[in-house]
Every structure is written in C-alpha cells, then in structure tokens.
Amino acid sequence: MAGRPRASSQRMLEEAASELFVENTYAKTTIEQITQRAGVSRNTFFNYFGSKSELLWVELDASTAALTDALAATSDDADPLDAVESALLSTAAAFRADRAPLVLTQHETMGIDAELRAAGLARALELAVVIERFLAPRLGGADAAFRARAIALAVLGAASAAVGRWAAEGPRREPLERYLSRAVHPVLAGFAAEGPQPSTIG
Numbered sequence: 001m002a003g004r005p006r007a008s009s010q011r012m013l014e015e016a017a018s019e020l021f022v023e024n025t026y027a028k029t030t031i032e033q034i035t036q037r038a039g040v041s042r043n044t045f046f047n048y049f050g051s052k053s054e055l056l057w058v059e060l061d062a063s064t065a066a067l068t069d070a071l072a073a074t075s076d077d078a079d080p081l082d083a084v085e086s087a088l089l090s091t092a093a094a095f096r097a098d099r100a101p102l103v104l105t106q107h108e109t110m111g112i113d114a115e116l117r118a119a120g121l122a123r124a125l126e127l128a129v130v131i132e133r134f135l136a137p138r139l140g141g142a143d144a145a146f147r148a149r150a151i152a153l154a155v156l157g158a159a160s161a162a163v164g165r166w167a168a169e170g171p172r173r174e175p176l177e178r179y180l181s182r183a184v185h186p187v188l189a190g191f192a193a194e195g196p197q198p199s200t201i202g
Contacts, residue, residue: 010048012038017055018102025111026056056116057123059101064126066091071134080138081151081188084131088159088184092177104167128156151191158183 016037020029031052035045049055070087074080095101103112103120112120128149135148162183166176 009038009040009044013040013045013048014055014058017052021056021110022102022106025109026052026116027111027113053116053119056103056112057120059095059103060120060123063091063094064123064130066094067127068130071130074134079192080135081192084135084151084155085181085184085188088155088180089177092180093175095176097173097175098171100167100173104163124156124160127159128152131155147191151188154187154191155184158187 013034017029017034020033020037024033029052031042031045034052034055035042054061067087070090071083074083074087102110107117129152132148132152135151136145138144139147141147159180162179163176166173166179
C-alpha cells in the first residue's frame, strides 16, 4: 500500500469497518479484519483511531467539529439563535440523503448494544455543549448561562428527533436539513419570543 494518500487510508478503514459491522456484527469484527479488508497495517489503523468503537461515530464526531467551526465563523452582530439554526443546517447539509450513516440505519444488524448506544449519546451531548458555549456569552439577561444550557439541550432533543426520522425514512428520504429545520426552528423561535428573563434561579 505504499504511496496511498493518508486521507484515502482513513476513508478505506471507515468503509471496511462499515461493511464488516453489517456482515459480522460489531462485536464479532476485529481490528485485524478491518485492516485486512482496507489493505492497511495495524499501525495505520491507530494513526487515525484509538479504538474500534471510534469507527461507529465518525460522522457524529465530524458533525461536532463542523458545528464548532460554523459557530466560530458567526459575525459578532448576528442574532445568536439564528446563528445556531444556520450552523445546524449547514452542518446537516454535509449528510447525503442517499447515504445515511449505517450506525443509524443498520444498528440492529450491526448489533449495537446498550453500552455502545450510551457512548453515542455521550458524544451527541457534545453538540449541546458546543451550542451552550456559543450562546452563554451572547444571551442577555441575568440567567444567560442557564438559558444557554436549556436552549442547547432542547435543540439537541429536537435535532435527535429529526435525525431519527430522517434515518427511518429510507432511500427516498429528503435532505436532512429539511427535517432539522422543521424540528429545531420552532424550538428556537419559542426561546426567541420569550426573550431574556429576570433571574429567578437561586
């Protein structure tokens, strides 16, 4: 495999793992099997991934990074809630409607158990942390930090429902951003209408 670009090696590992997780289940797939199918060495595997489980959450981790970058690019005078919605939609646009992540569409076939689902939830919560950290210094009112957390968790819940519906729709699903907009926009609109509130939290 000499001369293979590093990015290509990473992508081949991701594709090999996805195929094997569906064929053999996650538990019965080894790192050695993944590297053999990808045509790379074990050392190459660990250049990209710290463990087999990281391969399940490649898209989720990439989304967290993309959302962070999108929010960081927000202008100082932008409405913070509008910025969150725009950043989420731009992040969602990277997901092709005809290629939903297998961890969403084939989790039963892959044998994703409760422990692995919990690991995915912990990673998903990082999205809420990114949103909370963006909003906290930008919201007005004495309860800005409290509201930032409430908004972030509410948005995560709405986004999770949208992603779940999108994944379940099958190959003819609409673009993810349409589902996301329908779920997230009302949540953010409700917080926007409420406006800053006086502190009542002890």
